[in-house]
Amino acid sequence: MLSMGIQDAQDGAEIVTDGESVEKTLSIIELISSGGLAGQVIIAVLFLLLVGAIYIYFERIFAIKAASNVDANFMNQIKDHVSNGKIDSAQMLCAQVNSPVSRLIGKGISRIGKPLADINTAIENAGRLEIYGLEKNVSVLATISGAAPMIGFLGTVIGMILAIFELANAGGTIQMDVLASGLYTAMTTTVAGLIVGIVAYMAYNHLVVKTDKVVYQMEANSLEFLDHLNEPA
Numbered sequence: 568m569l570s571m572g573i574q575d576a577q578d579g580a581e582i583v584t585d586g587e588s589v590e591k592t593l594s595i596i597e598l599i600s601s602g603g604l605a606g607q608v609i610i611a612v613l614f615l616l617l618v619g620a621i622y623i624y625f626e627r628i629f630a631i632k633a634a635s636n637v638d639a640n641f642m643n644q645i646k647d648h649v650s651n652g653k654i655d656s657a658q659m660l661c662a663q664v665n666s667p668v669s670r671l672i673g674k675g676i677s678r679i680g681k682p683l684a685d686i687n688t689a690i691e692n693a694g695r696l697e698i699y700g701l702e703k704n705v706s707v708l709a710t711i712s713g714a715a716p717m718i719g720f721l722g723t724v725i726g727m728i729l730a731i732f733e734l735a736n737a738g739g740t741i742q743m744d745v746l747a748s749g750l751y752t753a754m755t756t757t758v759a760g761l762i763v764g765i766v767a768y769m770a771y772n773h774l775v776v777k778t779d780k781v782v783y784q785m786e787a788n789s790l791e792f793l794d795h796l797n798e799p800a
Contacts, residue, residue, distance in 0.1 A: 606756055609722040613715055613759045617766060620711045623704045624770040631701060631777045635784060637668050642788055645672055646795050654679060667697040667781065668788045675792055683797060690789050697785065701778050705771065712768035719760015726753030 641664060648657035654676060661673030674693040678686040 606722055606726065609718060609725075609756045610759055613718060613756070613763045616711050616715055616718075617763045620708055620763065620767040620770055623708055624774065627703070627705060627774050628777065630703075631774070631781055634667050634701060635777075635781050637666050637784065637788075638664065641669070642672075642791055645676075645792065649676070649679070649795065667701070668785055670697065671785055671789050672792050675789070675796075679796070683793065686796065687793060690793070694782075694785055694789065698778075698782055701781060705774050705778070708767050708771035708774065712764050712771055715763035715767060716760045719756045719758070719764075722756020722760070723753045726756065 641660075644660055645657050648654070648660065657676050658673055661669040661676065671690050671693050675686050675690045678689045
């Protein structure tokens with residue numbers, strides 16, 4: 568009898584142990600699929616926004632990096648050519664470098680012989696075009712950083728509406744499995760919207776900083792060129 572009791576206790580312990588070892592896990596895919604059609608549509612929209620934000624970021628970062636690569640000896644060569652009256656050589660050098668700085672200097676060189684104010688105006692106009700090119704599609708990142716959390720919040724509202732609707736149809740009996748679909752929609756879309764918004768916001772600010780550095784480089788080289796033209800012969 569004692570041995571049978573011990574055996575039963577061991578079996579019971581094994582059952583309890585097995586019961587404790589059973590732990591329900593939920594993957595990201597299962598979490599998204601549990602959110603219902605509305606949640607899946609919103610998650611898909613946010614995923615497309617995330618892909619678009621990442622593409623714009625890397626496309627712009629490579630373009631800005633290429634625009635910032637200017638030979639440190641470039642301005643010295645330009646000033647030597649201009650001082651020696653080799654305007655054609657200076658323009659050819661600007662065409663070979665083909666960067667925002669070289670295009671601004673090339674625009675100024677093409678106006679040599681005119682008043683300094685006209686040269687400065689030509690460089691400023693060309694600079695505005697270069698800045699516009701550097702900032703291409705960057706505003707889209709700002710839009711995504713603001714729109715993504717709002718889209719996620721839209722999913723939250725839809726999920727809560729679905730949860731309340733299911734609760735109203737439950738006949739007064741509250742069951743978590745009935746509310747699960749709406750709650751999954753509410754939570755997953757909120758998290759996804761915040762993640763996409765944060766990524767886009769950080770990418771936007773990083774691109775703004777990088778663009779400002781290139782703009783500063785353009786301004787510094789333009790002022791150096793104008794100062795050289797203003798030097799007494």
